[in-house]
Amino acid sequence: MGDLCMPRPVLRLSEKGIKLKEVLRSLMYIHIAISFVMMIFLGLLDGIFELIAPAILYCGINQNNYCSILIYFILNTMGIVFKFSYLVQIWNMFGFADSFQIVPATNIILLLIIAFYLTADIFTLQAYQEFKACAEPHHVGEGRDYEANQELSSFGGRVGGGPIGGYQPPQPQTNNVRQPAGNSNFHAFRGQGVRLGGT
Helix, strand or coil: CCCCCCCCCCEECCHHHHHHHHHHHHHHHHHHHHHHHHHHHCCHHHHHHHCHHHHHHHHHHHHCCHHHHHHHHHHHHHHHHHHHHHHHHHHHHHCHHHHHHHCHHHHHHHHHHHHHHHHHHHHHHHHHHHHHHHHCHHHCCCCCEECCCHHHHHHCCECCCCCECCCCCCCCCCCCCCCCCCCCCCCCCCCCCCCCCCC
16 A cells, blocks of 8 residues: 555546546646645745645545545535635625725635636546546446455455455354364264263
8 A cells, every 4th residue: 555645546447537637637736836826925824724635636646536536625615615705804894896906916816716616626526426436346347447456455445346355254164073184084973972970
């Protein structure tokens, strides 16, 4: 299993999934650039915390992990709410029209960020649905199946419809009597026992 810095893919993607993966990679680079813009115009801490989202997307892209992609989608959706609330505060403070004259850079940057969030959510949701479909066992044979390797066992994945996490159910024992090795003529006593020295 790959570490955090160089995660390894654990899911084989379909052709559509590969194309969406490249789109997500482009969104990640744009999101990183937006984070640095936020550091300059909206505050250093805001930009630093914004880097968490593309870092999660990075792990999702390199592992083909639809759970990480879903988390990125949720963070972007929350970002839409927070950035729009920030805009509403500015408009209430200066007025809608006057705000574009007093703080034009802040207004334009926030509107562009919200537009990016909306665009990213559209592609992220499509990628989540496609990646998750590739992970379903009933899609095997349609170009959507898990890589049959040891890494899936550590994730508890199902490989080719087999046991989860590499678990093998115990085999039933047909004979509880152990026969000594090297003596094929040995037969276990199955009669009724007699207690010696008893009354």
